[in-house]
C-alpha cells in the first residue's frame with residue numbers, strides 16, 4: 001500500500017456567533033485525510049494553532065506521499081527529521097505530525113479490519129470515564145444529574161469560594177478538578193496559597209497552577225501542595241513532558257491528543273508515566289471530535305488511564321460534523337468497536353464553517369469577573385491587582 005495524497009479540512013469551531021451555552025474563544029479544528037492507492041482513507045486531527053498546522057501538514061506532504069502507511073514509526077521519524085532545520089517548531093510542528101500519525105493508525109486499523117485499541121495492545125476497559133466543565137454550582141449539578149461523576153472548574157478568580165460552592169452543590173460523590181490554565185496571572189506563591197486552601201476539598205487534581213514554561217516553579221507547587229498536580233497540555237512529544245514525568249513533578253500527565261505528536265507519542269508517554277505511578281488524563285478542551293476518538297482508543301488500551309476531558313454542549317457543529325457522535329452515558333464513553341478510529345467527518349459541515357481567524361483577546365469586559373477597565377492594562381497582573389479580592393476572602397478563613 002502507498003500513500004497517494006493528503007488533504008486538510010480546516011473549520012471554524014468556536015466564535016461568539018457559534019457559541020451555545022459556554023463562552024469559547026475563536027477556535028479552529030484541522031482535520032486531515034490521508035489517501036492510499038488501495039482506496040483506504042485515514043482520518044486524523046491536528047491541534048496547536050490549527051491554521052498554522054494546516055500549512056505545516058501541506059509542507060510535510062512530499063515527505064509522506066509514496067510511503068507505505070503501515071510503517072507508522074518510520075514515517076513519524078522521517079517527518080521529525082525533515083523539520084529539524086525549522087528549529088524547535090513547538091505545537092504547530094508536533095500538531096501537524098500528530099494529524100498524520102493519527103490518520104496512519106486509522107488506515108492500519110481499517111486495513112486489518114480491527115479497531116485502533118486492538119493495535120495498541122487490546123482493551124483494558126470497555127468504557128472511558130469522562131468529565132465535564134462547570135463555571136457555576138448550577139452547571140455542576142446539571143452535569144451530575146446527566147450522569148457525570150467528575151467536573152472541572154476554572155481556577156483563576158475566587159477559586160476556593162467557587163470550589164466550596166460546587167462541593168456543597170454536588171456532594172462528595174462527584175470528583176472536582178481545578179484548572180488554573182497555566183496563567184501568567186498567578187505568581188508561584190499565589191498558586192501555592194490557593195492550592196493549600198483547596199486541600200480540604202480532596203480535588204482529583206490541580207491543573208497548570210503555574211505556566212508550563214518554568215518547570216522549577218511547578219516543582220515548588222508540587223513540593224508545597226498536597227493535591228495531585230496535573231500538567232502537560234501545551235507540550236510537544238515525549239521530550240516535552242519528560243522532566244515532568246521523570247522528576248515526578250506531576251501526578252497526572254495531560255498530553256493533548258491533537259498536538260502531542262500523535263497516538264504513537266501518546267502511547268510512549270503513557271508507558272513513561274506508568275513507570276512513575278503517574279496517571280494519564282488527556283487534554284481535550286480545544287479539540288475536535290476526531291482527536292477525542294483517538295484519546296478514547298489510547299485510554300482503552302493503557303493501564304494508567306485516569307479520566308478523559310470532554311467538552312459538552314459547546315458548539316452545535318461538534319455534533320454536526322462528527323459521524324457518529326458518541327454520547328456520554330452514566331459519565332462514561334463506550335469504546336467503539338468499528339475498524340480504525342471508527343469516526344468520520346461530514347465534509348459539507350466543514351465547508352459550511354470556513355476559518356475566520358484563530359486568535360482571541362486575553363479577555364473581554366464581563367469575562368472572569370475582573371474589574372471594569374483592567375483587561376488591557378492588567379492582563380499580566382490581574383491577580384495582584386487588589387489581590388485579596390481576586391484570591392477570595394476564603395483564603396483567610398482559618
Ligand SMILES: [Mg+2]
Nearest residue numbers: 179181207233
Ligand atoms: Mg487546562
